[in-house]
Amino acid sequence: MIRSELIQKVADENPHLYQRDVERIVNTIFEEIIEAMARGERVELRGFGAFSVKKREARVGRNPRTGESVSVEEKHVPFFKTGKLLRDRLNGD
Amino acid sequence: MTNKTLTRMDLSEAVFREVGLSRNESAELVESVLLHVSDALVSGESVKISSFGTFSVRDKAARVGRNPKTGEEVPITPRRVMTFRPSHLMKDRVADGNKG
Numbered sequence: 001m002i003r004s005e006l007i008q009k010v011a012d013e014n015p016h017l018y019q020r021d022v023e024r025i026v027n028t029i030f031e032e033i034i035e036a037m038a039r040g041e042r043v044e045l046r047g048f049g050a051f052s053v054k055k056r057e058a059r060v061g062r063n064p065r066t067g068e069s070v071s072v073e074e075k076h077v078p079f080f081k082t083g084k085l086l087r088d089r090l091n092g093d
Numbered sequence: 094m095t096n097k098t099l100t101r102m103d104l105s106e107a108v109f110r111e112v113g114l115s116r117n118e119s120a121e122l123v124e125s126v127l128l129h130v131s132d133a134l135v136s137g138e139s140v141k142i143s144s145f146g147t148f149s150v151r152d153k154a155a156r157v158g159r160n161p162k163t164g165e166e167v168p169i170t171p172r173r174v175m176t177f178r179p180s181h182l183m184k185d186r187v188a189d190g191n192k193g
Contacts, residue, residue, distance in 0.1 A: 003131040004188045010152065021112050025122050028146045028193040032099070034183055038190030039111045041097040047126045051179075053187055064165045076191035078146075078184060080177035081175060090133050 037078050047085035054079045101127075103140055157192040 003026065011022040033043050033051055043051040058074040082090075105120040115124070130148065133140050139149040150173050158169040178188075 003128075003142045003145075006129055006140070006142070007159050008124065010125055012193075013125060016123070017114075019113075020132045022111050025108050025119075026126055028107050028111045029123060029126055030142055031122050032104055034145065034186055036097075036103075037183070038186045042096075043104075044098050044100055045104075045127060046101070048131060049175075053191060055191075060102075063105050074193065075188050076188045078179040080125050080146075080148075080179075082175045086134070086175065089131065090175060 001010050039087040040076070045083065047083045049086060050081050052081070053077070142180075144180050144182045146177055146183055147175050148175060150175050 007019075007023050007026050010026060011017065011019050013024055014022065037051055037053050038044050040053055042053075044052075053076050056075050056077055060071050061070050061072040062068065101120065101123055104123045104190065108114065108119040108122060109116050109184050112119070125136045130140050134148055134150055137150055139147060141147045146171055153174055156169050158167050159165065
């Protein structure tokens with residue numbers, strides 16, 4: 001399923017809404033999640049899962065082609081942990 | 094890094110501000126979006142949201158695990174797990190936003 005199909009499903013269920021409003025709703029949800037993580041915040045959606053930011057320490061990496069050492073700066077990466085309810089549903093419980 | 098946590102309430106509030114719907118209906122729509130994503134995954138489908146990321150399901154084979162406390166071997170049944178792969182855009186925005 002891709003974004004436009006998700007929008008279509010929600011639109012089909014809500015015939016009283018304009019398609020473009022459904023689009024804005026779906027886009028707002030995903031945009032809010034990214035913005036929160038960009039501020040270093042967590043987004044916890046009980047039953048579905050939680051988005052958080054993990055810190056990767058600076059390290060000395062290596063250019064795999066030349067074998068040369070390069071310093072890799074500390075960085076922050078997005079992380080998602082599946083919620084219990086969804087995990088159980090995936091396994092037919 | 095702040096310790097603030099957003100919940101469904103914050104997402105519905107954002108929808109409420111963005112589109113002129115009632116708070117109640119905004120909350121229902123947030124729930125409906127999460128449910129459609131979950132349903133697709135439960136049916137084995139991947140969900141690919143451009144510029145956000147991809148949720149996919151993977152089958153894991155049975156294996157023998159070990160109780161770390163007792164050292165006892167325990168069978169782990171085959172199961173389906175979900176993984177999320179963030180888009181490059183999300184990775185860049187999260188990395189940039191949290192730069193020291």
